[in-house]
Amino acid sequence: MARSATASIDLTALRHNLQRVREFAPGRKIIAVVKADGYGHGIIEVARSLNTADLLGVACIEEAIQLRKAGIEIGILLLEGFFDSSELAQIERYDLETVIHHPLQLDQICEHSFKQPPSIWIKLDTGMHRLGFEPTQFKAVYQQLQQSGNTRAIRAMTHLACSDETDNPLTPKQHAAFQAATKAFDIDLSIAASAAIIAWPQTHENWVRPGLMLYGVSPFADQIGANHQLQAAMLFQSKIISIKTIQCGESVGYGASWVAQRESKIGVIAVGYGDGYPRHAPSGTPVLIKGNRVKLAGRVSMDMICVDLTDHPEIQFGDTATLWGAELPVEEIARRCNAIPYQLLCGLTQRVAISYKN
Ligand SMILES: Cc1ncc(COP(=O)(O)O)c(C=O)c1O
Structure with missing residues (x-):
């Protein structure tokens, strides 16, 4: 008898949960986050099941290439950007989009010679103090990118530190800082991951970035996915x-x-x-x-x-x-x-x- 520890993944549940994201954030584009092997569910099968999303979000180029080699054709976004300028050729070859969060990445993008430049997401640090440019740097980063001609589209994103706490004042503070930094620019914006998709509709902007909820799981400590009509995958x-x-x-x-x-x-x-x-x-x-x-x-x-x-x-x-x-x-x-x-x-x-x- 083979070893009996198994995980069975319900692909219908994944699709149902994607539909729930659409119900929570109507009309918004969706970056389905499939990093870390599709949160342990198997990145390729998950990506195939969620291929009606607008983009897939991964943590690194290896995950993106794994998806492309499996024949996944929809857009893929490197959520942490690239770690080394040698990845830029692969970003172009595999037609990926990338976050930039650091001045070095900005310079490397601007200096690279692209035939088909990628779409770039400028990540702003609005209060989580993990990755991102300062909001006050946004204008200069945007202008440098635009002047380089090395972008297909320029978009902006930030990540919330406490959106799973439904009354935490840091969320409106981060939201306001993001809006203030980007309001003069006619570009697509993204803030909300699962918790904010469910609890902070005012942060939905143009693109939402669900991860955990796609797998049928609640981002809130005292709830379960079924409380939000999500199905465990x-x-x-x-x-x-x-x-x-x-x-x-x-x-x-x-x-x-x-x-x-x-x-x-x-x-x-x-x-x-x-x-x-x-x-x-x-x-x-x-x-x-x-x-x-x-x-x-x-x-x-x-x-x-x-x-x-x-x-x-x-x-x-x-x-x-x-x-x-x-x-x-x-x-x-x-x-x-x-x-x-x-x-x-x-x-x-x-x-x-x-x-x-x-
Ligand atoms: C930048 C970014 N966006 C979105 C997500 C998805 O978050 P969640 O799984 O809470 O929906 C993550 C996950 O860590 C992330 O790092």
Whole structure:
């Protein structure tokens, strides 16, 4: 029998979630963010399913080239720009768009000799203080780009630091700074990722940039995708490979951290942190088996977890266990582990076999 940790990706759910983005942000263009292997769902299949978006957003040129080599033809945007001027020839060859956030990138774009220059997105730092030009630099950056003649279109974007907190004053502050910097220019603008698409409609501008919500997951700490009529795209499962009975006072797993308070039936599931199941999931984290939420017992190992099946005589060797999916939200598992759903989705490892259903 092959190793049984699998992820099944529901492509219909992905398309449904893209439609939800259109409902949240009517008339806006959409950059579907598929970086980090499509948030762990498989970048190529995800990109194929979301090919009615206006652009795909990736983190680096390697991801973009992977998509082009798989025959993906729609526009692709390098969200972090290029890391080295040697990438400019590839940006042209693979017909990519790029962000610039740094004076060095600006100079390299202006000095390069293009036959077909790319569209350039100027990234502004309006308060996150990660990547971006200062808003006061916008005019000069725009003018330098325009004078170089090395752009197909010039657009502007910024990224919000706290849009998942629906009353955080930093969001209107960032929004106002972005608008003030760009208002004299007749160009396309983009601010909103998933949280702002849902909670801050005033930031939708011309282009929205959904990532997490496309995969059916809520960007808000206290909600799940279903609260926004999103459908979870990933079903992460494995199987029970052993069941045994232990006596009251005996322990389970490394560190002997879980101790039976009564005679207990312990199931072993073939999944662990070597597959991307979070190492820090505490005892009590739910696992769904035959419609029952059973509880993790003891530490997560590399290849296995144990669950307490004492009250579930109907659960047997070989039964399927859902680690997360539509019926057991990844948001809930992430909260249990003091993690975020992004981290869990991106964390699946290569030995988890991914399959796709339409
Ligand atoms: C620049 C940028 N835009 C959009 C996104 C998508 O964000 P989310 O997954 O929260 O929708 C990301 C993700 O990190 C990003 O870095």
